[in-house]
Amino acid sequence: MTHISQLVDLIRLEQLEDHIFKGRNEPIGSPSIFGGQVIAQAIYAMSQSVPEGRYCNSYHCYFILPGDLNEPVYYEVETIRDGGSFSVRRVKAKQKDKVIFFMGASFQGMEDGYDHQLEMPKVPHHEGLYSWDQMYEQLKGFLPKSIEKFFSIERPITFKPTVVTNPVERKKLDPFQSIWFKIKGEMENDPIYNRSILSYISDYNILTTALHPHADIAHFGNTQMATLDHSMWFFRECDINEWMLFNIESPSASGARGFARGNIFSESGQLIASVTQEGLMRPKN
Template identity: 65%
Template sequence: MKEVSSLQRLIKMDQLDEFTFLGENYSIGSPIVFGGQVLAQGLYAMSQSVPEERIAHSLHGYFILPGDLTKPIRYEVEFVRDGGSFSTRRVKALQDDKIIFFMGASFQKKEEGYHHQMQMPKVPQPDELYSWDDMYNQLKDHLPRAMKQFLSIERPFIFKPTVLENVLERKPREPNYSVWFKIKGETENNPLMNRAILSYVSDYNLLTTALRPHAHVADMSNTQLATIDHAMWFHQEADINEWYLYSVDSPIASNARGFVRGSIFSQDGKLVASVAQEGLLRPITK
């Protein structure tokens, strides 16, 4: 039997009462709590008070304060409405009684209707590509400190970029990035856990994509990156234990903010989720 995913254990928080949960933290190398963790835990908390047949189809969250990795996060869910087909909930995440994040989500029972979707980009398949771990092991003695630290962190996913780039070459690049990802270990394959885990991974590779056109002058060591808000829409079901393609682009960066969009596809081409995020891209001046 495969090891249960560490991410599943992180998402399934202690429930203090019907609307209150206590979550632990997991470091991905940043000095603050990873935004995807708060998205996933917040969505899980809201889902516990919704009728079982209703599943999340959208969420929108705002990041207010950086989360402290050394302190648990308290999630307080607010009942907004249960309608005939849709349910709405809000959640706030607190540390030391201060709100660090809040989010709203909408849940819907399954319905039949019209269907169309965009095509998945034509890219190499995961078994043809190198992972971040492969690249780190080959290049670790030559990487800049910030990049070495970023790539060396143990993550709950395997990431395989669709284009092999010279990460040591500092030059402007197009503001788009595509990567395959797959969870390490095994997790429950159900609509709630699938959405929570997709929420977690959706916060990877976004603001760094907005930095790509400025890679000749900007990197993670001289730029302050922080998510401001994050929205996500869930379209179709797929097994979270399989490979997914995350295709990301950044239409614009301005006024020290970057805007990024993402599409998540299953390996058989289904558009599973869409993402939009705006974040801080502030040059650090001495």
């Protein structure tokens, strides 16, 4: 995928019955389905069943089995409740009649209320920073094969880390990371697609932050990594065409699991969403 329109086409599911949808897959360089894809498609599926004007304000999901890239994913949506202000939905994602993922989500209409937020951290501006694409063009042929394969994948998102680390230098890093991102191309702002796209992007970079403090001994070649659960809260609407900042920290890793949390800010400093994720970080023998 090289343009945001291709990601939108991936998120937009085929509706088979009232609450059953079918989705296709796109690889991002990993052997199984990218978790952000399943989350984004699940939000789209659930959003089709809620009253008009209600949009996802939070979700919590669990990854049960690795998704097979060669098999379609079927989403079964269940209505839990439609209240005066909120709706609750649950969705199961299946392949070959096995549940690979499930999610519960809350939907709310637009309301006014109290308003406060954390300030956006002070980081280098995206202008002048190198993107993943630019780094790949400069470093291809000099990187380990696994890293070069990851960076060579064409994506509909531009990522610009505020600090560039040497991927072959083995030293401990701080458990923090900040990445600017922007979609490639432009699209109309739509609350459903905006939330789906932000969810897709939120599964990039977050778990790797939990690997930073162990970067002197741990890397993708000797560590089994997989998302276990992922949650997200949406606070404010955004312009999906603008640059945004994903600020991530990892408070803990233990028991072969890593935990990370992050905030997504607009370029002007508005807090758009918060994310948490726990994932498997199992050293290989």
